[in-house]
Amino acid sequence: MKYFVSIGIFICFFTSCSSDKGEYIPIDQNPKLEFEIPSNFPDLDYDLSSNPPTEKGFELGKKLFYDGRLASDGVVSCGFCHIQDFAFTHHTHIVSHGVDGALGTRNAQPLHNLAFMKEFTWDGAAMHLDLQPIIPITAEVEMNETFSSIIKKIEEEPEYVQLFELAFENKEINSENILRALSQFMIMMVSANTKYDKIERNEGAVFTEQEAAGFELFKSKCASCHAGTLFTDQSYRNNGLPIDAQYNDIGRKRVTGLESDIYKFKVPTLRNIELTFPYMHDGRLKTLQDVLDHYSDGMVDSETLDPTFKNSDNTIKGIPMGQEEKEQIIAFLKTLTDDDFLNDNRFSEF
Ligand code: HEC
Ligand code: HEC
Structure with missing residues (x-):
């Protein structure tokens, strides 16, 4: 239930109060990244114009993805459960385990070609890629953290402060920009060379x-x-x-x-x-x-x-x-x- 409450809050947050806040206007220090749809792929579902991946946004998203500070125990990063060698799954684990070894009930999904997907997770609980990370971040059995606490932790690191400044026009370290940066990283994960x-x-x-x-x-x-x-x-x-x-x-x-x-x-x-x-x-x-x-x-x-x-x-x-x-x-x-x-x-x- 907790998931749906927090997702609900964010949907409101995204639609009603943020249309012009986190948007990026290209500047020299932060070039836009090329995103090419492979010729045998369908159209994107993700609206790139709403959150165009940029060099710094991607770098920030990657840093966040691999940062244990997004979890209450300082260890369980996104990358802890989503391991690249196994197409970003938690391969040895039947159901994934999160902070303090807490067991979830589901097997971690691979992360690739997400910009082509309409809904996320095994049951479609997340209807937008930008909203998906709210689930693992706040779930007790996953990262068991809150955005306000994460923001406090990362604000202390000058490298983060600088990346947020370069990546987003409003320069703010807030939950919306954290989610946008994570999306920019994940959007670029295209697997199309088999x-x-x-x-x-x-x-x-x-x-x-x-x-x-x-x-x-x-x-x-x-x-x-x-x-x-x-x-x-x-x-x-x-x-x-x-x-x-x-x-x-x-x-x-x-x-x-x-x-x-x-x-x-x-x-x-x-x-x-x-x-x-x-x-x-x-x-x-x-x-x-x-x-x-x-x-x-x-x-x-x-x-x-x-x-x-x-x-x-x-x-x-x-x-x-x-x-x-x-x-x-x-x-x-x-x-x-x-x-x-x-x-x-x-x-x-x-
Ligand atoms: C009627 C739809 C349907 C058909 C037909 C079907 N699948 Fe599936 N497949 C699913 C669904 C739904 C799941 C996920 C089920 C779950 O986890 O509860 C799944 C899961 C899988 C998985 C596990 C994927 C993962 O990430 O864990 C594999 C592998 C797979 N199917 C292969 C096949 C193969 C090979 C065939 C043909 C022989 C096939 N499927 C036919 C619907 C289908
Ligand atoms: C404790 C392990 C764990 C952690 C940590 C974790 N995930 Fe996941 N991830 C999962 C599991 C399990 C699922 C499937 C969830 C479900 O179906 O309810 C999932 C699903 C997803 C999906 C949906 C994929 C799809 O195809 O629908 C995305 C995107 C994702 N995770 C991104 C992230 C990001 C970003 C983070 C860090 C903020 C993160 N995950 C942290 C285990 C984890």
Whole structure:
């Protein structure tokens, strides 16, 4: 509940009282960063004109992203749970853990191509990228901090004071500029240089026979949800995971209150999926083989199970697949790994 209250406050804050405050007017010391939409990508969802990434805004966002002072224990930075080598997931952790080892209930999501997404988190609780970080910052099981306390801490550091001065016209160290800077950093995290992309853009790469077979299977069995070049149609669906008694995470219903949304979660992107294990909203599945075994044999029925997975007589169909087909799909999924992105120093802590 706490999440929604604080998000509500910020929505008001953003719409009613800040339209001209944090806006940046380019100056020599702070050039605008080029943002190029990859030619095989859709249009952006994020309105860049409302918060154009600049050199200093990005630098500030990165510093904040890796700064433990955004958490009450001084340790749990954004980068603590979102680790670049694993496409910014908290890879060994089934559910992420925050300050004092407090356990959350969900698996950290990868951070890439966020400027193309409409809603954020597994249930869509955050409707704008600028608002998303309020959740981890204020959540007791994540960073357990308040903006006023963060501002006090970072105001003491001259480097921060200078970066805020250069990055934002009003020069203020306030929550709005903190969020804008974090967005500027995250907007630039585009992952679009996989083997799959190079093939789509005719840049000379070719699938192996196994990958090509996997791609065909993927298109017929998976792409209705994991759609397009982002590998998600950004809808909320129930893919038949057994209900977890420990957390009983109700998914999208938490946001909409609708019974028809119970146990639905956002269709995740599959980019860099080889590295973002463990899988599903609560990290219950360890490997891609486990994921495909779930789709072929592990589904359980419920009121909201996606109709794609049912036969006309209402029995469960799942996604029938043999072992060879699964291996082909996995080979294809591995062509979605983007080494350039994973090793891109612009996003690295050091
Ligand atoms: C304690 C671990 C933890 C910390 C710290 C943390 N996150 Fe996350 N992050 C998560 C988890 C878990 C999710 C999925 C949340 C959910 O679905 O409710 C998530 C989701 C997100 C998303 C949504 C991604 C998407 O595709 O929808 C963004 C963006 C994000 N985090 C950015 C940040 C930023 C910025 C910070 C620092 C201010 C941060 N996170 C700190 C664990 C963490
Ligand atoms: C009807 C829609 C739908 C179809 C079809 C579908 N998926 Fe999914 N997939 C989802 C949803 C929804 C989730 C997230 C479920 C959750 O965490 O509760 C998901 C999760 C995943 C994950 C875990 C991702 C992560 O970040 O943890 C993988 C991998 C995956 N699907 C692969 C596939 C493959 C491969 C196929 C085809 C064989 C497929 N999916 C077919 C909807 C679908």
